[in-house]
Amino acid sequence: xxxxxxxxxxxxxxxxxxxxxxxxxxxxxxxxxxxxxxxxxxxxxxxxxxxxxxxxxxxxxxxxxxxxxxxxxxxxxxxxxxxxxxxxxxxxxxxxxxxxxxxxxxxxx
Amino acid sequence: xxxxxxxxxxxxxxxxxxxxxxxxxxxxxxxxxxxxxxxxxxxxxxxxxxxxxxxxxxxxxxxxxxxxxxxxxxxxxxxxxxxxxxxxxxxxxxxxxxxxxxxxxxxxx
DNA sequence: CATATTAATCGCAATATTACGATTTATTTT
DNA sequence: AAAATAAATCGTAATATTGCGATTAATATG
Numbered sequence: 001x002x003x004x005x006x007x008x009x010x011x012x013x014x015x016x017x018x019x020x021x022x023x024x025x026x027x028x029x030x031x032x033x034x035x036x037x038x039x040x041x042x043x044x045x046x047x048x049x050x051x052x053x054x055x056x057x058x059x060x061x062x063x064x065x066x067x068x069x070x071x072x073x074x075x076x077x078x079x080x081x082x083x084x085x086x087x088x089x090x091x092x093x094x095x096x097x098x099x100x101x102x103x104x105x106x107x108x109x
Numbered sequence: 110x111x112x113x114x115x116x117x118x119x120x121x122x123x124x125x126x127x128x129x130x131x132x133x134x135x136x137x138x139x140x141x142x143x144x145x146x147x148x149x150x151x152x153x154x155x156x157x158x159x160x161x162x163x164x165x166x167x168x169x170x171x172x173x174x175x176x177x178x179x180x181x182x183x184x185x186x187x188x189x190x191x192x193x194x195x196x197x198x199x200x201x202x203x204x205x206x207x208x209x210x211x212x213x214x215x216x217x218x
Numbered sequence: 219c220a221t222a223t224t225a226a227t228c229g230c231a232a233t234a235t236t237a238c239g240a241t242t243t244a245t246t247t248t
Numbered sequence: 249a250a251a252a253t254a255a256a257t258c259g260t261a262a263t264a265t266t267g268c269g270a271t272t273a274a275t276a277t278g
Contacts, residue, residue, distance in 0.1 A: 004136075164238060
């Protein structure tokens with residue numbers, strides 16, 4: 001069939017999977033890293049920084065926006081993007097609880 | 110075209126993207142959570158735990174194995190899976206450095 | 219108001235993912 | 249050696265993703 005059976009999983013599993021999916025592309029990782037690093041974050045800057053077409057970058061920005069990781073505001077002709085602090089911090093604590101609190105202890109193999 | 114241009118990104122960006130891709134499915138999140146929680150971790154247990162076909166689970170296990178997140182050892186007729194502690198800890202610190210050390214400070218929007 | 223600039227959206231082609239049933243492989247038990 | 253059990257692999261269909269050029273939409277400038 002080829003479509004994910006979201007209904008059989010917990011909402012946490014689905015939420016985390018969607019979050020990781022948003023980060024599961026090197027271009028989107030590059031955008032996130034750039035936004036974490038830079039003060040200015042115009043869409044055009046990202047287009048010239050990464051070696052992808054403008055329409056492609058725009059699509060990746062949409063993916064990140066749908067996941068709530070970034071937000072953009074119109075500034076004249078340009079659009080300024082940045083990390084959505086609120087969602088980012090939620091994500092941070094969810095990922096932390098997955099990776100940090102659960103230490104691998106039981107080895108069966 | 111439809112294929113990711115890995116060559117234009119840094120190895121860290123590609124590495125993290127591949128890691129997140131492995132986690133970007135609720136079934137694989139469920140498997141990981143189960144392996145973190147349980148002592149026993151036979152493939153068959155996962156099949157009956159999640160509501161997916163055996164061949165589907167097997168494919169998801171392969172994805173996680175390719176990403177280095179889990180490993181499996183044959184025990185008689187069954188295969189016992191568990192988190193690959195070594196890779197898991199590497200992943201943990203990479204994800205930590207992405208999320209924890211980089212706090213969002215500059216707001217341009 | 220016409221033109222330039224920036225970014226979103228559309229349409230398309232290539233490729234990847236997801237899921238399942240059927241089959242195969244490997245091991246254990248009879 | 250034959251039968252049973254568990255898991256990997258194969259083949260296939262449905263759907264999703266990636267990327268780009270072309271177009272559209274919105275704002276700014278001459």
